[in-house]
Amino acid sequence: xxxxxxxALTAEDCALLEAVTGSRRIAVDAGETLVSEGEKPxxxxxxxxxxAARHKDLAGGRRSIVAFFVPGDLCDLNVAILGxxxxxxxxxTPCTIIRIADRTIEEIKAQSPRISRALHWSTLVDExxxxxxxxxxxxxxxxxxxxxxxxxLQFRLATVGRATQTEFELPLTQQILGEALGMSTxxxxxxxxxxxxxxxxVSSHRKIILPDLGRLQRFAEFDPxxxxxxxxxx
Amino acid sequence: xxxxxxxALTAEDCALLEAVTGSRRIAVDAGETLVSEGEKPxxxxxxxxxxAARHKDLAGGRRSIVAFFVPGDLCDLNVAILGxxxxxxxxxTPCTIIRIADRTIEEIKAQSPRISRALHWSTLVDExxxxxxxxxxxxxxxxxxxxxxxxxLQFRLATVGRATQTEFELPLTQQILGEALGMSTxxxxxxxxxxxxxxxxVSSHRKIILPDLGRLQRFAEFDPxxxxxxxxxx
DNA sequence: CGCTGCCTTGACACGCCTCAACGAGCGTGG
DNA sequence: CCACGCTCGTTGAGGCGTGTCAAGGCAGCG
Numbered sequence: 100x101x102x103x104x105x106x107a108l109t110a111e112d113c114a115l116l117e118a119v120t121g122s123r124r125i126a127v128d129a130g131e132t133l134v135s136e137g138e139k140p141x142x143x144x145x146x147x148x149x150x151a152a153r154h155k156d157l158a159g160g161r162r163s164i165v166a167f168f169v170p171g172d173l174c175d176l177n178v179a180i181l182g183x184x185x186x187x188x189x190x191x192t193p194c195t196i197i198r199i200a201d202r203t204i205e206e207i208k209a210q211s212p213r214i215s216r217a218l219h220w221s222t223l224v225d226e227x228x229x230x231x232x233x234x235x236x237x238x239x240x241x242x243x244x245x246x247x248x249x250x251x252l253q254f255r256l257a258t259v260g261r262a263t264q265t266e267f268e269l270p271l272t273q274q275i276l277g278e279a280l281g282m283s284t285x286x287x288x289x290x291x292x293x294x295x296x297x298x299x300x301v302s303s304h305r306k307i308i309l310p311d312l313g314r315l316q317r318f319a320e321f322d323p324x325x326x327x328x329x330x331x332x333x
Numbered sequence: 334x335x336x337x338x339x340x341a342l343t344a345e346d347c348a349l350l351e352a353v354t355g356s357r358r359i360a361v362d363a364g365e366t367l368v369s370e371g372e373k374p375x376x377x378x379x380x381x382x383x384x385a386a387r388h389k390d391l392a393g394g395r396r397s398i399v400a401f402f403v404p405g406d407l408c409d410l411n412v413a414i415l416g417x418x419x420x421x422x423x424x425x426t427p428c429t430i431i432r433i434a435d436r437t438i439e440e441i442k443a444q445s446p447r448i449s450r451a452l453h454w455s456t457l458v459d460e461x462x463x464x465x466x467x468x469x470x471x472x473x474x475x476x477x478x479x480x481x482x483x484x485x486l487q488f489r490l491a492t493v494g495r496a497t498q499t500e501f502e503l504p505l506t507q508q509i510l511g512e513a514l515g516m517s518t519x520x521x522x523x524x525x526x527x528x529x530x531x532x533x534x535v536s537s538h539r540k541i542i543l544p545d546l547g548r549l550q551r552f553a554e555f556d557p558x559x560x561x562x563x564x565x566x567x
Numbered sequence: 568c569g570c571t572g573c574c575t576t577g578a579c580a581c582g583c584c585t586c587a588a589c590g591a592g593c594g595t596g597g
Numbered sequence: 598c599c600a601c602g603c604t605c606g607t608t609g610a611g612g613c614g615t616g617t618c619a620a621g622g623c624a625g626c627g
C-alpha cells in the first residue's frame with residue numbers, strides 16, 4: 100500500500116493498514132458498478148489492481164468520466180459526509196478491490212493522526228487533479244490534452260510501481276479516453292495518430308511507450324507539482 | 334455566516350464563528366491576488382462580499398478559472414496540508430474579505446466537532462462542484478454550459494441571500510465567464526445573445542434576470558443535488 | 568470631452584463531431 | 598479447425614461549432 104506519500108508513517112501505522120488491507124480482496128469484472136449515484140454507501144473501495152472511474156451519466160446515454168482510479172487509490176473516501184453520492188463509480192477493466200467499512204476507517208483515523216492526515220491529503224490531491232483536468236479540458240488543444248493525461252497517468256502509475264520512465268500498461272479504450280476528455284472516439288483516434296507520427300508516443304495493444312518522456316511533458320505543459328507527490332520521489 | 338448548511342450548529346458554535354468573523358474585514362480591489370501559486374500560506378480567506386476566483390495561469394497569458402467564490406465561501410481551506418499552492422486566488426470584483434489564521438481554524442475545529450465536520454463538508458462540496466464543472470465543460474454545448482453556470486450561481490447565491498428565483502447581480506465580464514468555461518469572449522457573447530433571444534435570460538448591466546428559472550434549469554440539465562445543500566432549503 | 572473597458576458584429580479558417588463503413592484481433596461454438 | 602460475432606481501432610466525407618482577427622459602438626469616468 101504505497102499510497103502513503105503524504106507523511107512519514109510509523110511502523111505501527113503500516114501494520115494497522117496491513118491489517119485492514121490484507122484480506123477481503125474482491126475480483127470484479129470490467130464494466131461493473133461499484134457505487135451508484137444516489138446511494139448512501141457505508142463502505143469504500145480501494146483499488147488494488149485494474150482501473151476504475153468516477154463518472155456521471157448524462158442524457159442521451161453519454162457518460163462523463165471525471166476521475167480515474169489506479170492501483171492504490173481510494174475511490175470514495177468521505178462520501179459519507181456528503182450524504183448521497185452525486186456520481187457513480189465503476190470498473191473500466193477487470194479489477195481487484197478491497198472493501199473497507201466506514202467504521203473501520205473511523206477507527207483507524209482515531210488510532211493514528213498520521214494516517215488521518217494522510218487520508219485527508221489524499222482527498223485534497225484528488226481535488227487538485229480535478230482542477231488540473233478542468234484546465235486541461237478547457238484550455239488545451241486535443242493533442243496536448245491526451246498527452247497531458249498520459250503524462251499524469253505515467254506519473255501516478257510510477258508512484259505505485261506500475262510505470263517506468265519509458266512505458267506503462269494502459270488498458271483503456273479510446274472511447275473511455277474520449278469520455279474523460281470530452282471528445283469523440285474518432286477524434287481521440289486521429290489525435291493519437293498525430294502524437295505517434297510526432298514520435299511523442301508509441302502505442303501497441305494496451306501498452307504505451309514513451310520514447311522521450313521529457314519532450315512529451317514539455318509538449319503537454321505537464322507540471323507534476325499539482326499531484327503533490329514530489330516530496331519523496333522524482 | 335450562513336455558509337453552514339452542513340450540520341445543525343449549536344448556539345455556541347455560532348458564537349464561536351461570530352467571534353472570528355466579526356472583525357478584521359479587509360477591502361480589496363478587483364483583480365488583486367490573494368494567494369499566489371507556489372506560496373505556502375498560513376491563513377485563509379473568507380469572502381464576505383464580491384466574487385473571487387481560483388485560477389491557474391498558463392503559457393500565452395491565458396488564465397483558466399477553476400472555481401468562483403461567492404460571499405460565504407472559504408477560499409483556501411486545507412491548503413496547509415498540501416504544502417505549496419498549485420494555483421492562485423484572486424478577486425474578480427472589489428471584495429471585502431476576512432483573513433483567518435490557520436491556527437485559529439485548528440482551535441475552532443478542536444473546540445467544536447460540528448464545525449470541524451461542517452468545514453470538511455465544505456471542502457467536499459467544492460470538489461463536487463469541480464466535478465460538475467468538468468461535466469459541463471466536457472460534455473455540454475456552449476449555450477447549456479453558460480446556462481448551467483448561471484443556474485449554479487443563482488443557486489449558490491440564493492443560499493446566502495444574494496439571489497432570488499428571478500434575478501441576481503452578476504458583476505462578471507464575459508471574458509471572465511470565458512476563462513471559466515474555456516471559450517472565447519466572442520463566443521460567450523454570441524451564446525448569451527442566443528439565450529436572450531430564447532428568453533431564457535434577460536441581462537442588463539450586471540444584473541441577470543431569469544424569466545423562468547425552471548425552464549433554464551431544464552435547458553441546462555441542471556440538477557442541484559451536486560451542491561448538497563438541499564437538506565435545509567428548497 | 569476624450570479615454571478606457573466592455574459588449575457587439577462580421578468574415579474567415581479550422582478543429583472537432585457525426586455518420587458510416589471497413590479491418591484486425593480474439594473468444595466462442597459448431 | 599474454421600466460421601462467426603464481438604469489440605476496438607481506423608478511415609473517409611461533409612457540416613457545424615468555435616477560435617481568431619479586426620473593427621465599431623456604447624457607457625462610465627476622470
